[in-house]
Amino acid sequence: MKIQTLNIFLLALIASSLSLSSCKKDDDDPDDHDHDHEEELITTVELHMDNTATGDHLTATWSDPDGPGGEDATIEAITLDTNSTYEVSIEFSDESGDEVHDVTHEIEDEAAEHIICFDPSSGELSVSRTDSDGTHGIGLESEWTTTAAGSLNITISLKHQPDVKDGTCDPGETDVEVEFPVVIQ
Amino acid sequence: MFLVCFATIELHAQCDISITGRIVDEHDGSALSFASICIESSNKGTMSDDSGNYTLEGLCPDTIVLVCAHLGCETIRDTLVLTEDLVHDFNPEHHTEMLEGISVVEKGSKVSGMQTMSTLENPELHSGESLGEMLEDVPGLNSLSTGGAITKPMIHGLHSNRLLIWNNGVRQEGQQWGNEHAPELDPAIADEIQVIKGPAGVQYGPDAVGGVILIMPNSLPDKFGLGGSMIINGQLNGLGGSSSLILEGRSKKWSALRWRVQGSGKKIGDLNSPDYVLSNTGAEELNFSYAMSLTKEKAALNVFYSQFNTNLGILGASHIGNFTDLERAFNSSVPLEIQQFSYEVRRPYQHVEHELVKVNGTLETSENGKLELTYARQYNLREEFDRHRLSNPERPGLQFEIVTHSLDATHTQRNLGKHRLKTGISGLYQVNTFEGRFFIPGFRKWTGGLFAIDRWTSGSSIFEAGGRLDYVLQEVYLSEQSGFNKYDHRYLQPSLSLGLSKLIGENGKWKLNAGTCWRPPNVNELYSNGLHHGAATYEIGNRHLQAEVSYSLSSGFYYQSESWKLQVEPYVNYMRDFINLIPSFPATLTIRGAFPTFEFQQIDALLCGLDIQAEKSIVDWLKLKWSASILRARDLDAKDWLVQMPTDRSSLALSYEQIKGRYTLKLSPQLAWVNKQWRVPPASDYVAPPDGFFLVGFQSGVKREGKSGVTFLNIEINNLLNERYRSYLNRYRYFADEVGFNLKVRVGHRF
Numbered sequence: 001m002k003i004q005t006l007n008i009f010l011l012a013l014i015a016s017s018l019s020l021s022s023c024k025k026d027d028d029d030p031d032d033h034d035h036d037h038e039e040e041l042i043t044t045v046e047l048h049m050d051n052t053a054t055g056d057h058l059t060a061t062w063s064d065p066d067g068p069g070g071e072d073a074t075i076e077a078i079t080l081d082t083n084s085t086y087e088v089s090i091e092f093s094d095e096s097g098d099e100v101h102d103v104t105h106e107i108e109d110e111a112a113e114h115i116i117c118f119d120p121s122s123g124e125l126s127v128s129r130t131d132s133d134g135t136h137g138i139g140l141e142s143e144w145t146t147t148a149a150g151s152l153n154i155t156i157s158l159k160h161q162p163d164v165k166d167g168t169c170d171p172g173e174t175d176v177e178v179e180f181p182v183v184i185q
Numbered sequence: 186m187f188l189v190c191f192a193t194i195e196l197h198a199q200c201d202i203s204i205t206g207r208i209v210d211e212h213d214g215s216a217l218s219f220a221s222i223c224i225e226s227s228n229k230g231t232m233s234d235d236s237g238n239y240t241l242e243g244l245c246p247d248t249i250v251l252v253c254a255h256l257g258c259e260t261i262r263d264t265l266v267l268t269e270d271l272v273h274d275f276n277p278e279h280h281t282e283m284l285e286g287i288s289v290v291e292k293g294s295k296v297s298g299m300q301t302m303s304t305l306e307n308p309e310l311h312s313g314e315s316l317g318e319m320l321e322d323v324p325g326l327n328s329l330s331t332g333g334a335i336t337k338p339m340i341h342g343l344h345s346n347r348l349l350i351w352n353n354g355v356r357q358e359g360q361q362w363g364n365e366h367a368p369e370l371d372p373a374i375a376d377e378i379q380v381i382k383g384p385a386g387v388q389y390g391p392d393a394v395g396g397v398i399l400i401m402p403n404s405l406p407d408k409f410g411l412g413g414s415m416i417i418n419g420q421l422n423g424l425g426g427s428s429s430l431i432l433e434g435r436s437k438k439w440s441a442l443r444w445r446v447q448g449s450g451k452k453i454g455d456l457n458s459p460d461y462v463l464s465n466t467g468a469e470e471l472n473f474s475y476a477m478s479l480t481k482e483k484a485a486l487n488v489f490y491s492q493f494n495t496n497l498g499i500l501g502a503s504h505i506g507n508f509t510d511l512e513r514a515f516n517s518s519v520p521l522e523i524q525q526f527s528y529e530v531r532r533p534y535q536h537v538e539h540e541l542v543k544v545n546g547t548l549e550t551s552e553n554g555k556l557e558l559t560y561a562r563q564y565n566l567r568e569e570f571d572r573h574r575l576s577n578p579e580r581p582g583l584q585f586e587i588v589t590h591s592l593d594a595t596h597t598q599r600n601l602g603k604h605r606l607k608t609g610i611s612g613l614y615q616v617n618t619f620e621g622r623f624f625i626p627g628f629r630k631w632t633g634g635l636f637a638i639d640r641w642t643s644g645s646s647i648f649e650a651g652g653r654l655d656y657v658l659q660e661v662y663l664s665e666q667s668g669f670n671k672y673d674h675r676y677l678q679p680s681l682s683l684g685l686s687k688l689i690g691e692n693g694k695w696k697l698n699a700g701t702c703w704r705p706p707n708v709n710e711l712y713s714n715g716l717h718h719g720a721a722t723y724e725i726g727n728r729h730l731q732a733e734v735s736y737s738l739s740s741g742f743y744y745q746s747e748s749w750k751l752q753v754e755p756y757v758n759y760m761r762d763f764i765n766l767i768p769s770f771p772a773t774l775t776i777r778g779a780f781p782t783f784e785f786q787q788i789d790a791l792l793c794g795l796d797i798q799a800e801k802s803i804v805d806w807l808k809l810k811w812s813a814s815i816l817r818a819r820d821l822d823a824k825d826w827l828v829q830m831p832t833d834r835s836s837l838a839l840s841y842e843q844i845k846g847r848y849t850l851k852l853s854p855q856l857a858w859v860n861k862q863w864r865v866p867p868a869s870d871y872v873a874p875p876d877g878f879f880l881v882g883f884q885s886g887v888k889r890e891g892k893s894g895v896t897f898l899n900i901e902i903n904n905l906l907n908e909r910y911r912s913y914l915n916r917y918r919y920f921a922d923e924v925g926f927n928l929k930v931r932v933g934h935r936f
Contacts, residue, residue: 023540023562023564024564024566025564026564028586028627030627031629031662031671041776062776067775068716068773068777069725070666170513170521171521173504173506174506174507175777176777177507177776177778178776
């Protein structure tokens with residue numbers, strides 16, 4: 001008798017859950033182009049360089065507005081004077097959409113999770129970060145120092161290091177890694 | 186005159202098959218009472234009653250020899266494959282002289298008995314494990330894993346879209362194309378898991394080029410009252426556990442109705458390798474299901490609903506942004522991110538849901554005919570929460586939703602002379618959408634298939650021949666520079682199979698199966714175009730891919746005596762237009778740096794291998810079990826090896842079992858050896874395959890069978906020596922060591 005009651009109870013439970021659990025649905029259609037396909041991209045890296053002695057202003061841009069694949073990226077060369085110091089600021093943006101989306105502010109807001117790393121391929125150019133998140137450098141502002149004439153490359157990378165930032169470039173994930181050719185003359 | 190049935194003690198779980206039948210004199214049709222019916226090599230037996238009827242209940246799925254003996258009659262020995270209840274009549278000849286009669290009857294098998302297959306019984310002893318882990322012990326099976334939580338089963342080197350999972354009578358549909366997409370199901374619903382090793386497309390449809398995994402829940406209870414089981418697992422590594430509860434019943438008042446509810450949950454924290462925490466490798470899972478059936482004489486209606494929900498952590502150190510990160514990870518002997526142990530599943534992680542609703546009806550159309558109709562709807566959600574900088578913390582970087590409707594009708598006609606004919610028709614409609622980062626486009630898919638399988642007996646042999654024709658239409662919606670375009674892909678392909686199973690002498694059996702099976706290219710192989718973040722590769726689909734066709738030949742030799750059990754299964758699988766990811770040049774330059782580029786191309790491939798299992802009873806309480814499997818997989822176009830194939834492996838286990846009254850004690854130390862994968866094409870991988878390894882494990886269990894049910898305690902130790910090793914088939918081998926010492930304790934009660 002007891003089991004009977006339990007059976008009836010469980011049946012009621014099943015019946016109610018059957019009626020309650022309407023199936024999970026997919027609200028999208030594959031042929032509806034308008035739904036959310038937004039991608040969060042960085043397509044452009046722009047360098048602004050001021051010669052501290054002469055005040056000369058230079059810019060160089062690495063850009064791939066259609067994102068990975070498709071058209072090739074365009075890369076501008078950097079030409080620097082020998083034995084000079086430059087104050088450099090770096091900007092990141094997304095030019096893939098209709099409007100240009102500035103990403104630099106978001107990096108500033110989350111400075112403790114980001115670091116920008118500079119890796120020149122030879123010793124005629126050296127770079128140091130001049131800004132700070134309070135503990136470690138960020139790299140949005142930096143100082144570039146040249147010595148003798150030469151031709152090299154500089155690799156600039158943006159690392160995302162949530163909870164693991166330690167001032168080095170090792171931890172975390174690379175969001176940007178671009179290479180600019182540099183001529184010092 | 187009466188045959189002796191050897192009394193061995195069978196302690197199987199959920200053995201609920203019954204055989205009923207009638208013993209009638211072949212000449213005058215009179216009922217024969219007091220005939221002895223028993224199962225050879227077992228303690229099961231009964232006598233026919235006054236009307237010649239008999240019933241044997243509580244039988245386990247197995248191949249048995251049913252012996253019928255009657256005074257003055259020939260003794261009849263029939264071989265039966267037991268997978269469901271069956272009716273088996275005997276018509277002995279009433280002679281005064283004894284004749285040696287052997288006839289082979291075989292019917293009622295759900296699964297093709299011609300193919301080499303393995304059964305994982307008592308999956309509850311693997312409770313808490315994923316499907317991939319559960320099946321690793323089966324020779325010829327491996328798991329392709331992404332750390333400890335994400336494992337995919339692999340049969341003879343093939344996985345993902347080359348395998349089919351037949352979940353409770355329904356073709357499981359999800360996002361199986363990804364190497365890091367684990368099957369979207371809870372194996373706790375299974376009472377038995379069967380694996381068909383080798384192509385099996387005729388009955389199950391396209392994609393089964395590598396094999397089929399059948400997840401089989403127990404049939405709903407026949408006995409009145411309430412039954413069920415409860416299992417609790419705990420594990421030391423990951424400091425977590427899982428539990429599963431099943432309740433089922435049938436009331437006398439409404440005896441037509443039988444039901445079951447089931448639920449399971451799992452929570453495991455970060456796993457540990459011998460030297461460090463594998464940060465963010467925890468997992469959580471919550472699943473439930475219910476089943477009901479209404480039976481009325483010749484018809485039955487079954488309803489099944491299940492839901493699977495999981496969050497799977499991805500090792501932080503393995504989620505890399507570009508190739509430089511990957512190289513940095515390779516060059517570091519320890520993962521570049523090691524944090525304190527935590528239960529939290531943080532980004533990056535996967536969230537996966539799967540829902541199945543199934544309605545199934547069966548009708549006995551005649552004495553030997555049965556019609557079965559199944560409709561199923563499946564919903565699968567896969568969300569990948571990347572760790573990219575700009576991601577909204579609430580939203581995944583990538584989301585796929587796939588809805589599948591399927592309708593299958595099969596008709597089985599037994600006793601058409603010596604033939605059993607199974608025919609069927611199936612249809613499927615599927616819609617896939619994505620949100621977020623592009624990796625594969627949205628699509629609609631229609632498939633339709635027709636099949637027929639004939640099985641007949643002749644002497645001591647069983648033959649089977651089957652054919653199938655499938656049509657697949659895929660409509661792909663792609664956003665391109667020229668606009669939003671639709672592309673159609675159509676495939677029409679046959680599948681064929683021929684099988685033979687022959688008894689050799691008293692103790693031997695031989696099986697041979699030849700067949701062809703195919704699969705259409707998957708949408709990712711046709712259209713993927715993007716960065717594969719986990720692998721730091723740029724993958725490019727190829728929209729000109731054709732169907733991949735497998736031609737296979739497999740065989741099995743089985744021998745069983747009182748002290749020996751042997752199983753040798755060689756196979757060859759030639760795959761025409763095998764879809765393979767091949768490096769292409771130049772590397773793809775992106776703002777994250779340059780990525781190695783891979784393109785999908787078709788090659789011809791040859792996979793051949795051998796699975797061996799041998800068991801020797803030293804004394805009746807001590808057994809030694811050895812198994813080994815080897816596979817050689819060649820790219821016939823490049824005349825080189827195929828990548829990502831399982832290595833040679835072998836395992837040895839000693840098993841001590843004592844039964845004292847109601848108690849069974851089992852102790853089993855185990856040793857496993859896995860070779861280094863030497864057979865890889867040169868420069869095909871970022872890092873050389875890791876070294877081979879030895880692992881020591883231990884299993885023990887105590888079981889008590891009481892009036893109120895069966896209670897068991899099971900203790901399992903993996904990697905007893907806390908060995909540091911990396912496995913070729915685990916993608917985390919680039920980043921971290923495998924999981925170290927683990928102790929698992931399972932307590933269960935079944936009533």
